[in-house]
Each structure stands twice: as structure tokens, then as C-alpha cells.
Amino acid sequence: MVVEKPLTETVWAWLDAVPDPEIPVISLVDLGIIRDVSWQDDTLEVTVTPTYSGCPATRIINLDIETALRDQGIEKLRLKTQLSPAWTTDWLTARGRERLESYGIAPPQPAGGPAHCPQCKSGNVERISQYGSTPCKAQWRCCDCLEPFDYFKCI
Amino acid sequence: MSDPLFEFLCRMGDNTLVLGHRVSEWCGTAPVLEEDIALANTALDLIGQTTLWLNLAGEVEGRGRDADALAFRRDVWDFRNLFLVEQPNGDFGQTMMRQFLFDSWHRLYLTGLTESSDARISAIAEKSLKEVSYHLDRATDTVIGLGDGTEESHARMQAALDRLWPFVGEMFAGDAVDAALARQGTAPDPAKLRSGFDEQVGKVLAEATLVRPDSDFAHKGGKTGTRHSEHLGHMLAQMQWLQRAYPDATW
Known part of the structure; x- marks a missing residue:
């Protein structure tokens, strides 16, 4: 009470x-x-x-x-x-973006794709699918460390 | 004619409901896992939009019906969706061509609706538009990729376009409901969106090396509810059986 x-x-x-x-x-x-x-x-x-x-x-x-x-x-x-x-993903907090990245999910970028691989930080990445395991994510892959990863779609 | 606003909201919600259900039929059977997930996500967005449109329809109608009641307890002749969206999936190419044609219209129409004089409608349109723009991007890429692909994929995409083109005209055919809403500033006049559609679709088809059919003959009657193709009844039987067999069931 x-x-x-x-x-x-x-x-x-x-x-x-x-x-x-x-x-x-x-x-x-x-x-x-x-x-x-x-x-x-x-x-x-x-x-x-x-x-x-x-x-x-x-x-x-x-x-x-x-x-x-x-x-x-x-x-x-x-x-x-x-x-x-x-x-809009513009409303994600800066802390939220950092936490996503350290969790292995690339945070949204205005350019429409991840800035770099959340694991090895290489900028050499490619899209696998525009969609992923939840409505807010897409599937990408790092061409250097070869790890697939989630990207938080920018909307 | 029943209340034009209710009719309009049913048209919006029935389009997304019927297409959402159709697209969800691919769940577990799409050509590759990534496409399966993409189709399921597209269906999910459409079903989410359906909830918004049909709940508002029920509110406007004022007879205590919500989105579930409208989706699961109306018969085929009460549905107001376009002929295009009830067409069977066919192969993957045909599904993506249907999606591309619908998304192209849907994006234009929703863009117009964001200027609606009714704030409830412009809010749903604003929300849906983001999702639909994403659907259209993907459908466009796929139509180009398969159209300008192998001999086999090209032939299938051209066949899909030829088969679905007669359902395009209905999206731009206005009636008394459209005229009433346009007068109130609630919704755009669909006929005015045709030139933008032709231009945008024409560019994509050219890039996809596909040829727009000569005839603009259009099947009509779905959105007015005058008639539907035989496919809709079969789809509804599958979609509605549980709610019809066990009304008000909960779990």
C-alpha cells in the first residue's frame, strides 16, 4: 500500500x-x-x-x-x-546500444547496415537476410571471423 | 450502403488479414530458412496491422465487435479484401510478385493516409508505413533477382506477373465509399495513385527484364464485397474453423 x-x-x-x-x-x-x-x-x-x-x-x-x-x-x-x-530506433538509449553490441547484436545505424561485426569489430560484413529471429532484427555475417550475427534493424 | 468509414476500415483490415494468412501458409515450407523467416515476419506485421484496423472498425461500428470477432466470425460475403490478396500462393515467385504488387499499392495508399483528417487512421498508417516500406524493399529485390535471374526463374516471374496483373486494376478502382472518404479528407482517392504506381512498378519490371502485360482488364468486386473468388472461402474455412467450432474458447 x-x-x-x-x-x-x-x-x-x-x-x-x-x-x-x-x-x-x-x-x-x-x-x-x-x-x-x-x-x-x-x-x-x-x-x-x-x-x-x-x-x-x-x-x-x-x-x-x-x-x-x-x-x-x-x-x-x-x-x-x-x-x-x-x-523509431532513434529512441534507443546510448546505453542500450552499447549493451546490444556487447551482447552480440549490432545496434541500428542510419546507413541501414551494421557498422561492424559485434564480435571481432571487422567492417567486412554481409547481409544474409533482411529478417531475423524477431521482427526487430536482421541476419548478417562477418566475412572475416565468419560468425553470423543479429543486426537490430534501423526504422 | 453501410457506414463508409466502417467499410473502409474493413477493407484495410481484410487486405492485411487475408494476405497475412496467405503469407503465413509458407511457414515451415519456404525454399530456404531465411525466406521462411522473412515470410513469417511479413505475415506477422500484416496480422499486427489487421488488429489495429479491425479493432478500430469494431469501435466505429459500435456493436461490441472487436478484431477477433470481425476476423473469425464473418462469412466470406462480408469480407472486403482485394481479389489480389486472396489468390493462392502458387510458387515462391508468384507469392513474391503478389507481395510486390500489393506492397507497391499499399505503400502509396498508406502514405496518403498519414495525411488523413482522422487522427486514429493517420496513426495506424504512420505505424504501418514503416513496416510496409521494408516489405516493399525486400519484394523489389526479390522480383529483380528472380526476374533477371535464370531462364527458369525469369519464366516463372513473367508467368506470375501475367497471372496477377488482372488483379491490379481493382486497387485503383474507386466507388461510393472511396468518394465519401475522399470528400471528408479521410482517405485518398485511389484512382489518383495509379500514375505513381505505374511509374514505380514500371522501373522495377524493366530492371527485372519483365514485360508488363498489354491488357489492363481488371477483375473487380472483392473490395466492394460483390463477389470473391472461390479461393477465399477455402482459406477462411481453414482460418476460422477453431473459433467457429469452439466459440469463445480460451486457453
Whole structure:
């Protein structure tokens, strides 16, 4: 039971501890899908934007947000889905990009392909497929160390 | 005529639903693993867009139907999708040609819809457009690669184009629903998108060494619901059987 309403900054910090269900090295805040946290009277409203319209992780993400905030004692909670402005990989945090790379997923680049292999850092890479194991990723391969790797699509 | 806005939303959602289901039929049987994953992801995007369109259709209709009710509990004559998207997959080339023709239209139409006077529609269009532009990039590469490929792949792509071209005209044929929406600034007049389509598709076909068929004869009736080809009923039987056999089942 929460006696006082927690500051929105505190709520942001809680949400920053919730991992992405598909790529657990980054948080939902790193992913850039939490667009707003605000109090509407005594109800906490969290605005979430989907990454891809058919991404199966979206439901899990909403469930994880709800569970995390209930665990912190939030009782009145509303999740709002916001489609516009549409999610863009520009909203990934710098920390999120670093974590993706150290996890072996090349972060998105405006040029449309990975800057280098996340393993050996060689720039000699080639695309295998425009799609990958989740809607947000494509398959690439390093032509030097020969490792295939995921690339986080830039949208 | 029923409410033009509801009709329009069903058209959008039924196009993505029927094509999404068709494309998902490749899951597990595509020529190579990468294509299998690409097709499944394309289908997933389309089904996601369907949820957005049909939920809004249900909201506008105000009779308590959501996307699931509209997708799984309407009969074939209530579907408003284009003839093109219900056509069977054929071989991989035919599937990708259908995708290319649809994506080319879809991207233009969604671009117009981002300017819709209805904020709910422009938001869905903005979201979908990113995904559809990606689909179109891939379909374009594939059409060029296979069209300007081997003798066999070229012949198959030309055959696919010849077979599917009579379904292109319907995408640009306006009716009273389109006219009503264009007047309100809700949606663009599809006829005005034809020249942009012809130009863009013409460039890709040239690069793919494929020849655009001479005749612009067009089958019509899918999007107005006047008639569908026999293929749609068979597809729906497969898609809807569970929800029809066990209404309101949960697990």
C-alpha cells in the first residue's frame, strides 16, 4: 500500500529495471518504448508505444510493466498504447546500444547496415537476410571471423 | 450502403488479414530458412496491422465487435479484401510478385493516409508505413533477382506477373465509399495513385527484364464485397474453423 504517490522519476527508474522479454540485456526504457509516465489524479498512467505492430512481445511487455509496478505497490494503473509518433530506433538509449553490441547484436545505424561485426569489430560484413529471429532484427555475417550475427534493424 | 468509414476500415483490415494468412501458409515450407523467416515476419506485421484496423472498425461500428470477432466470425460475403490478396500462393515467385504488387499499392495508399483528417487512421498508417516500406524493399529485390535471374526463374516471374496483373486494376478502382472518404479528407482517392504506381512498378519490371502485360482488364468486386473468388472461402474455412467450432474458447 502506497501512502504517497511516488515521483514519476522513481517510476522511470523502476521501469528501467524491467528487461525486454526478447533481448533481456536492455531495459524497456533503453528500448525507447516508454513514452510517458504521469499521474492522472490518483491513477498512474504509463504510455507505451509498440515496436512492430505484430510483435508478440508487446503483450508480455505490458504484463511485465504491470507486474513490476504492482510489486512496487502501485494499485491504480493504466497502460496507454500510443501509435503516433511511431516508434523509431532513434529512441534507443546510448546505453542500450552499447549493451546490444556487447551482447552480440549490432545496434541500428542510419546507413541501414551494421557498422561492424559485434564480435571481432571487422567492417567486412554481409547481409544474409533482411529478417531475423524477431521482427526487430536482421541476419548478417562477418566475412572475416565468419560468425553470423543479429543486426537490430534501423526504422 | 453501410457506414463508409466502417467499410473502409474493413477493407484495410481484410487486405492485411487475408494476405497475412496467405503469407503465413509458407511457414515451415519456404525454399530456404531465411525466406521462411522473412515470410513469417511479413505475415506477422500484416496480422499486427489487421488488429489495429479491425479493432478500430469494431469501435466505429459500435456493436461490441472487436478484431477477433470481425476476423473469425464473418462469412466470406462480408469480407472486403482485394481479389489480389486472396489468390493462392502458387510458387515462391508468384507469392513474391503478389507481395510486390500489393506492397507497391499499399505503400502509396498508406502514405496518403498519414495525411488523413482522422487522427486514429493517420496513426495506424504512420505505424504501418514503416513496416510496409521494408516489405516493399525486400519484394523489389526479390522480383529483380528472380526476374533477371535464370531462364527458369525469369519464366516463372513473367508467368506470375501475367497471372496477377488482372488483379491490379481493382486497387485503383474507386466507388461510393472511396468518394465519401475522399470528400471528408479521410482517405485518398485511389484512382489518383495509379500514375505513381505505374511509374514505380514500371522501373522495377524493366530492371527485372519483365514485360508488363498489354491488357489492363481488371477483375473487380472483392473490395466492394460483390463477389470473391472461390479461393477465399477455402482459406477462411481453414482460418476460422477453431473459433467457429469452439466459440469463445480460451486457453
